Amino acid sequence: MEKTFDSLSLDDRKIIIGIDFGTTFTGVAWAETRRPDHISVIESWPSHTGTQEGISSVKVPTELRYTKSPDPLTKGEVEWGFQIPGLVDRYQWFKLGLDESNPLVSTKSWGDKTPDQLAEDYLSAIHKHIMYSLEQKLGAALLRTIPLEFSLTVPAIWTEAAKDKTLKAWRKASSGTSTSTNTPESKEQVVHLVSEPEAAAIYAIQGLDPHGLKVGDSFVLCDAGGGTVDLISYRIIELTPILKVEEVTTGTGGPCGSTFLNRRFADFLTRKLGREEGWDDEVLQEAVERFESIVKKQYSPTIDGGNGYIIPVPGLSNNSTLNIRRGKITIAPAEMHFIFEPLILKVIKYVQDQIAACSGIDGISIRAVLLVGGFGQNAYLKERLRDALKSVEVLQPPNAWTAVVRGAVMMGLSRTKALRTVDVVSRKARKHYGIELHTPYRVEKGHDESKRYWCTRHGHYRVHAMFWFLERGATLQEDKAIPIDFYQDFPVAKGRPGFMYTDVWANAEDEGAPVHRNGGTKVLVTLKANLSAIPQVDLERTVVKRSDGKEYYNIDAVIEATYSSAETRYVLNVMGKRYDVVNAEYAY
Structure with missing residues (x-):
């Protein structure tokens, strides 16, 4: 007999914590088994001013910086996320280095650090902040008495070795054995790896209109994140007492997330301005930051691209030929289209191939594509998918950027029997x-x-x-x-x-x-x-x-x-x- 919400004893009480360790941003959410219907997303993060809760955001940058210590006998401090000041060097995209099959790994260098070390130190900082945040909410005395269980997300398309590296990095980080010098000691905690697209699907499907669902309905979940695009298809096999779904074909995807847009933009701008006086890495970094925070999320040439896109390039002289004026360059719509189009077409192809694979299965007709993830928030990607798919509805569920981490918490709650809204009863072997x-x-x-x-x-x-x-x-x-x-x-x-x-x-x-x-x-x-x-x-x-x-x-x-x-x-x-x-x- 399953335990209900009201029947959980003190011994059953747990805190379930989801961690969406992303290529460009990381999210954390948690819930208590006593209040499984209330999932809290951590939205306060340390800032570079030294305050523990100085920045408000549903995610924190997956970035790391080691500061030099005035004492030669110490290793210095670790800065991470929003703590890192603007326009200084930092380690980025190191999550990609855990998967050696990723095409960016062969071209990316992390200097004297390995991706494993960087992941450990970053996750150590995340773990420390999780414990701080929970202590602020629950109190130190209560926190010591409640078991913690973690759901750590990984791309479904990753190799098993890459997933195992991620798990080991977290275990070192959470046990205080990371290379970081400022990680608190703590006991080893229960951790489960969960698939990013599956977690996103569980969150997205439970949010669909229950009156419009019927047994046999099928969906494609497209998780377009920073480093990867992951797709899985599900069919509803039961509606009550809980929604049960089965995976209907082998999941697909590839390394073509929004990180590759950053790379294409940086390469384009370097080719265009690299010989101009005043051009350097700081100028490039400020330009990429603007692209990352504004242009990439809002890009939609059918709405706002008529006059081009303004990007800061401080220190460069006015140049009418290059469209530079007062330290800003205007990038023409056709140029921005050149940057975006290859990745847009790749995502469309992945979705079309997943739908085609489903269409060969008796009784399967894809009703909708659920679009989540950082890149999945892009309005233009949604528009292009709608145009390409015609009769298939394309939906961007609420909280699409945090769908993965919310779903990870729901999967953890399901393991404890505290909350079961969507069950994945079967999957398809990928190999x-x-x-x-x-x-x-x-x-x-x-x-x-x-x-x-x-x-x-x-x-x-x-x-x-x-x-x-x-x-x-x-x-x-x-x-x-x-x-x-x-x-x-x-x-x-x-x-x-x-x-x-x-x-x-x-x-x-x-x-x-x-x-x-x-x-x-x-x-x-x-x-x-x-x-x-x-x-x-x-x-x-x-x-x-x-x-x-x-x-x-x-x-x-x-x-x-x-x-x-x-x-x-x-x-x-x-x-x-x-x-x-x-x-x-x-x-x-």
Whole structure:
């Protein structure tokens, strides 16, 4: 029986905190399980004047700066977000560096810092401010008695390795082991990774007109953020007692968020003005700040672009040819169109492809596109999508910029059973997942004859072949474990076995799962199971004598993989007993 709002005891009381760690901006929201219908977004942030709550905003810049200390024995202070004064160097976009597959990573340098270090120090500052904000609202004494649970969002299109790096950065930051010198010590807290577009979808769908919804309605959620554009499609399968949805096709997206607009704008302006006297990095930074804060959000050539766009370029001389006058340049509508158009077209293509993928599924007809995220706020993007999609409605839900972080809190509340308004009951696998086995050679299974080998131990031909326990596009039921069967021999003469290892392979390139490992099949994760928890009496029951006359521990094991929103939990099962002893080391 599920606990209701009124039946929660003091022992059940928790604070759920959502963190939307973004490429350009970060948002935080929280709620108590005793008041699950009241989600608070943190809107007060430290300013460069030294005040703890000097700036009011629903998000804070994902930026970091290290100040030099007059004492050579100390590392100096960390400034972050709104604390950083204007027109000074700072670290930006370091979140992108956690995903090495991102095209900007190969061209972006963070000097003597790694993206992991920058993420740790930034998240450490975020964690410290969360604790300060909660203490101001609840009081220090009460805060110490209530468990905290965090929902940390990551792009759905990211590699598992990038998601794992984000999780590790948060754990270091929240435990006080970050490289930052001003992070308070704290106990390790419960944290779950959740998918950014899924969190946004949960918030956006629950806000739709309930009277206009019916079972079978389908939606595309497009989360156009700073670094990525993520898309997922859902179909309503139940309306009452709670709204239940299922993912209907494999999610898509790519690294084409609004950060790339900043890069295009900076490259355009540098090519245009780079040889002008007075042009330097400070001028460029002020111009980009204006583009980021004003132009990018309001850009709509059909409404306000007739006279061009005014951008500050202080210190540059008047130049009628370049449209520079009194320290400002007027950028022509055609020039701004050149900057925006490639990314607008990319987002449209992603949405069209997602709709096309859904249209091939029986009974699926996309009713609407829900547009959220920082770039998703842009009125022109909405207008262009409407023109391109014709019969499909394009909606920008209220609080679209904070949809991800609000949804992350709702997902955390759902885990505690305190609030359940929308449930995602199933998802679609984005890759083929499997292990490589030595198996008898069989023509009927499509085995390649050239790959077979004679096995003297078994007395027949064998082959290395893939066993795919999960194929791309397969339905993943919420909280349902998928078994990964494998076994390993350990000579008894060498003593008690320590660890079992197995590699999980993945393939995101091939439409159909390949029979044998190919160029698109890569090691996703190495699973290391610690066998020390298995009682010796159970180990003795696995002993067998092989044809070589020696005894072996023949451990026939199952690793149970449970896939949730953005993380996977692995549990070892030996002889019917389950052990939470599996360490996952992600390769990509």
